[in-house]
Amino acid sequence: MAPGTGLRERKKLRTRHALVEAAVRLFELKGYEETTVAEIAASVDVSTRTFFSYFASKEDVVFHDTRARVERALAVIAERRPEETLVELLPRLAEATLVPEETTGERALELAAARTRLIMTVPALEARALHVLFDVQREVAEALRRACPDEVDPVEAAAAVGAFVGAATMAAVAARDRGDSLPEIAAAARQGVAIAMRGLRSLPSRSGPQTERVHSGREKFATKG
Amino acid sequence: MAPGTGLRERKKLRTRHALVEAAVRLFELKGYEETTVAEIAASVDVSTRTFFSYFASKEDVVFHDTRARVERALAVIAERRPEETLVELLPRLAEATLVPEETTGERALELAAARTRLIMTVPALEARALHVLFDVQREVAEALRRACPDEVDPVEAAAAVGAFVGAATMAAVAARDRGDSLPEIAAAARQGVAIAMRGLRSLPSRSGPQTERVHSGREKFATKG
DNA sequence: ATGTTTCTTTTCACCGATTGCAATTTCGCA
DNA sequence: TGCGAAATTGCAATCGGTGAAAAGAAACAT
Numbered sequence: 001m002a003p004g005t006g007l008r009e010r011k012k013l014r015t016r017h018a019l020v021e022a023a024v025r026l027f028e029l030k031g032y033e034e035t036t037v038a039e040i041a042a043s044v045d046v047s048t049r050t051f052f053s054y055f056a057s058k059e060d061v062v063f064h065d066t067r068a069r070v071e072r073a074l075a076v077i078a079e080r081r082p083e084e085t086l087v088e089l090l091p092r093l094a095e096a097t098l099v100p101e102e103t104t105g106e107r108a109l110e111l112a113a114a115r116t117r118l119i120m121t122v123p124a125l126e127a128r129a130l131h132v133l134f135d136v137q138r139e140v141a142e143a144l145r146r147a148c149p150d151e152v153d154p155v156e157a158a159a160a161v162g163a164f165v166g167a168a169t170m171a172a173v174a175a176r177d178r179g180d181s182l183p184e185i186a187a188a189a190r191q192g193v194a195i196a197m198r199g200l201r202s203l204p205s206r207s208g209p210q211t212e213r214v215h216s217g218r219e220k221f222a223t224k225g
Numbered sequence: 226m227a228p229g230t231g232l233r234e235r236k237k238l239r240t241r242h243a244l245v246e247a248a249v250r251l252f253e254l255k256g257y258e259e260t261t262v263a264e265i266a267a268s269v270d271v272s273t274r275t276f277f278s279y280f281a282s283k284e285d286v287v288f289h290d291t292r293a294r295v296e297r298a299l300a301v302i303a304e305r306r307p308e309e310t311l312v313e314l315l316p317r318l319a320e321a322t323l324v325p326e327e328t329t330g331e332r333a334l335e336l337a338a339a340r341t342r343l344i345m346t347v348p349a350l351e352a353r354a355l356h357v358l359f360d361v362q363r364e365v366a367e368a369l370r371r372a373c374p375d376e377v378d379p380v381e382a383a384a385a386v387g388a389f390v391g392a393a394t395m396a397a398v399a400a401r402d403r404g405d406s407l408p409e410i411a412a413a414a415r416q417g418v419a420i421a422m423r424g425l426r427s428l429p430s431r432s433g434p435q436t437e438r439v440h441s442g443r444e445k446f447a448t449k450g
Numbered sequence: 451a452t453g454t455t456t457c458t459t460t461t462c463a464c465c466g467a468t469t470g471c472a473a474t475t476t477c478g479c480a
Numbered sequence: 481t482g483c484g485a486a487a488t489t490g491c492a493a494t495c496g497g498t499g500a501a502a503a504g505a506a507a508c509a510t
Contacts, residue, residue: 008477008486036466047489052468087426123356130359131352137395138402158399159392159417160425166391167384170362174383177363192384199424200385201312233457233506261495272460277497 016054016064018044023061024114032122059128062115070136073097077143086144086151087197090164093140094193098168098186113182120176133169137161167196241279241289243269248286249339257347284353287340295361298322302368311369311376312422315389318365319418323393323411338407345401358394362386392421 022043026035037058041051055061076096080089119125138158145157152160171192175185195202247268251260262283266276280286301321305314344350363383370382377385396417400410420427 006478011477012487037468038466048467049469049490050488053487056468058467090425126359127352127356130355131348134351134355137391138398141395141399154399154403155396155413155416156420158395159420162391162393162395162417163388163421163425164391166362166387166389166394168387169391170366170383170387171380173363174366174379178379188380191380192387195381195384196388196421197425199426200315200388200422201424231507236506237458262497263495273496274461274498275459278458281497283496 015044015046015050019046019051019054020061020064021111024111024118027062027118027122028114032118032125059125062118062125063128063132065112066132066136069097070139073136073140074143077140077147080147086148086160089144089147090160090197091193094164094168094190098189116182133165137165163196164193167192171195240269240271240275244271244276244279245286245289246336249336249343252287252343252347253339257343257350284350287343287350288353288357290337291357291361294322295364298361298365299368302365302372305372311373311385314369314372315385315422316418319389319393319415323414358390362390388421389418392417396420 019040023035023040026040026043029035037051038048040061041048055064073093073096076093077089119129141154141158141161144161145152145154148157168189169192172185172189175188180188244265248260248265251265251268254260262276263273265286266273276286280289298318298321301318302314344354366379366383366386369386370377370379373382393414394417397410397414400413405413
């Protein structure tokens with residue numbers, strides 16, 4: 001009864017993956033709103049009804065791997081060493097969330113990039129992403145509180161996570177709006193995290209080189225397009 | 226042509242308000258999903274189609290006054306005195322956003338409370354609220370950058386707003402989940418803002434086996450400036 | 451007051467997402 | 481091989497949302 005054994009399971013996984021792939025391809029090709037669920041299903045040779053037995057909604061097909069990323073973040077918290085403080089834990093959490101999976105193939109990376117592009121482009125998906133992010137924050141805050149019970153109370157833990165994620169998110173968006181490339185956007189997110197850690201009070205420190213560029217390692221993953 | 230003069234304008238406003246009121250009443254009475262747009266329209270004696278000429282979507286009817294609150298926040302930024310720094314401006318921004326309108330009547334307050342209750346209860350509305358909040362943050366960040374051009378760059382401004390709003394939001398949610406009352410939730414939001422201002426580094430203020438004692442610097446910022 | 455112009459509302463016909471249900475097909479396993 | 485569980489499908493129906501043309505109501509000019 002190993003997972004992935006039965007033909008049934010394998011077939012289901014294949015269908016699921018095919019649906020995701022077809023959906024993303026069509027979304028990028030003709031636009032999200034312009035693509036119907038029926039078309040997606042048809043291009044994988046399943047009925048429209050079946051699509052909805054795999055995904056609860058049209059949006060969901062874009063957020064198929066959400067759980068995995070959340071688990072990764074929760075794992076970081078779980079692995080926390082007893083003497084490690086919250087302050088040390090948070091940056092590690094940030095990195096774990098920002099760095100994309102390396103274990104996945106070329107194809108998966110391209111798919112992830114496409115997904116990101118879609119989320120940043122389509123309002124409905126943007127909204128959905130924000131809701132997902134919100135739930136994740138609650139989950140992470142709760143895990144954090146459980147992990148460091150004598151360091152923070154629920155409200156503090158939540159505030160910390162909120163500040164941290166909020167800063168990273170808005171910084172990333174600002175960078176994107178400025179026309180930055182994907183690696184640059186990641187750098188901006190890190191800068192956001194740094195600002196949140198340091199506190200907003202430290203902001204008007206216009207001292208030193210104006211835009212403190214965090215290393216923006218160019219070309220690690222091509223953005224194709 | 227004074228605004229609000231014509232019969233037409235007055236009638237439109239009345240209908241609009243009636244729709245909002247009817248919608249909120251029905252939503253609380255039988256639930257959001259269980260209430261159809263047709264029912265809302267019918268209870269105000271207009272056609273379903275007309276509903277959509279007043280509101281772009283069923284969700285929108287709950288967020289009718291969003292613009293007003295945003296304008297209030299932007300006004301705070303606009304009123305900023307030239308010597309005022311970002312650090313001084315942000316708390317004022319927080320207060321302006323948290324304190325509810327006092328100029329409105331009894332009825333409006335009850336409506337606002339109902340709206341809040343709905344947003345916290347109905348997933349679809351929660352998602353919508355998050356999206357609205359997101360857009361507001363972008364707008365505020367942009368305004369902030371324009372107001373203090375030599376203090377912050379776009380990414381810093383965005384990060385500041387994100388940290389600040391994120392902390393307040395998540396803190397408020399945590400308080401709510403804990404069962405706090407409305408005033409207590411507001412207090413939690415202020416605490417969140419304070420944490421964001423001070424920086425997450427200062428968090429482990431509780432007793433414990435900390436390896437590093439962070440000097441949190443000046444502590445003049447308690448909860449309410 | 452009357453006809454004209456302009457803005458709203460209504461009617462109607464659709465589209466697409468989503469769901470419940472019953473029929474049918476496909477696997478897994480004895 | 482044959483049965484029971486799981487997956488797929490077809491179908492009908494609901495509901496949110498939209499486009500377009502026709503009917504109404506208010507504003508405006510004469």
